[in-house]
Amino acid sequence: MKPETAELKTKELTINMGPQHPATHGVLRLVLQLDGETVVKCTPYIGYLHRGIEKLAENRTYLSTIPLTDRLDYISSMSNNVGYAVAVEKLFGIEAPERAKYIRTIVAEMTRISSHILWLATHALDIGAMTVFLYSFREREWILDLFEMVCGARLTTSFARIGGVRNDITQEFIDSLYEFTLQFPKRIEEYETLIDQNRIWLKRTKDIGVISAEEAINWGLTGATLRGSGVNYDVRKFAPYDAYDKVEFDVPLGTKGDVYDRYRCRMEELRQSNRIIKQCLEQLPRGPILAPDAPKFTLPPKHKILNDMEAMIHQFVLITKGPMSAPKGEVYVATEVPKGELGYYFVSDGTGRPYRMRLRAPSFVHASVLPRLCEGALIADVIANIGTIDIVLGECDR
Amino acid sequence: MEPLEIAEKIKEIFPSEVREIREFRGQVSVTVKKDRIKELMRYLHKTPEMGFDYLRDLCGVDYLGKRDDRFEVVYHLYSINHRHMIRIKAIVSEEDCSIESVTDIWKGAGWHERECFDLFGIRFNGHPDLRRILLPEDWEGHPLRKDYPLKSDLGENEWKGIKEVIETAEKNRIYEIK
Incomplete structure (x- = not known):
């Protein structure tokens, strides 16, 4: 007798995932074509958060674009600010003072920790490990409180300035952060005991979303998403900016390039970031926090604006018209933000506003690799794949 | 290799293509014609x-x-092994607003080219899936062009959703400012 199933016909099913879906980490829409539980075709649709930041930046002064950079990758705004400042400084040919460089390194690494913790929390929650979510928000809260202490905001920080930082860090901040760096390694172990050997976690992450080293480079992946495939590429090592050439840290690498390796990379990066912060705090030099030798480009200090006529005029001109003598030329400056390589490309025509500002957002490139990772995999792994490339749609859509 | 060396080498091999080599802040850009870009x-x-x-x-x-020639398509290339970088700029005119796609060399170029098409209207010949990416499919115009207004000049023909938003906001206002 013939089995009954042989008579049954199967048909491909198209389903729509998002734009409002808890596992897409924002407003990402995927149209999935399914054959049973296997994904045959995956088409991402983005742009729901497009605000035209590049167009806006062309019509604003260099200084007033800083708040826009907060809203790129809204969970790591400090890194975006720092990246912007580093890029504009390169364009203007000025250098921030040592202390400012160290402070920027500290806040950028704090951002990396907070971003990676949030990634771990949501990624684990998506895959089914809820407990780590609650643990990791405890440390994130500490970091956000420190951000509030240094600049008054927890998310939209706008802290870095062209040629330095907005304000100096206090002793209270340093003490609290140092305490954090002492405690944090134990906390990372806590997360790891929760999921590192967890059988469900291993089954959901090992050999899922594998991408080889050559392919990962070819797709333009960066950050931990690339390093999980074993490619040693880190902007902090390759083209050091701020104080990264004065501190010691390792670049953790994966071997296989699957979801688990990328998870391990990010966990190791937490330790390395902690190490960098600790070294920076120990080496923190004294001195000014804004470049004093570039008055044409940097704002005068606040106490001078209130007492000195010339400084006030100077500030007024810088805010309303922008730097009057920007050089003509173009630069591309990349910085390593938590998600990967954030590149700023400026074309300057000598006026106070950039003629063209281009943002090379890591999330945009990472989202483009989703079809490659998802096609041929199971529908349940789509969630793991979205989590592992670590995208934020604010940055993706700009 | 030093970036200037790379630029010289490109000029040596493609002498008729290279229009200009320029250095600024240690970064070298090579301006080329678009015909043999691929x-x-x-x-x-x-x-x-x-x-x-x-x-x-x-x-x-x-x-x-x-x-x-109105447009430029700018490529930033990097070698992870040799750790060097170069910027290639291809000139694209407004009349013939298209250029060869490089998606079969770097797969990652796919979305960048779609974005460039979306915001500038430059067509990439040979791109497997050239659609708008950030803006809706039925959007008119290319916003990053310099003649595209920053603020809408449509007036009465404005997207009707915006009126609804303003009216609802007016209706739901709690506080009256006197």
């Missing part, structure tokens, strides 16, 4: 001493009223 890119990707395996970025720039 051949040039394949050369930079395949030759071992160049080894540009990583396309950092691809974007457009609009020079309306500043140059004869």
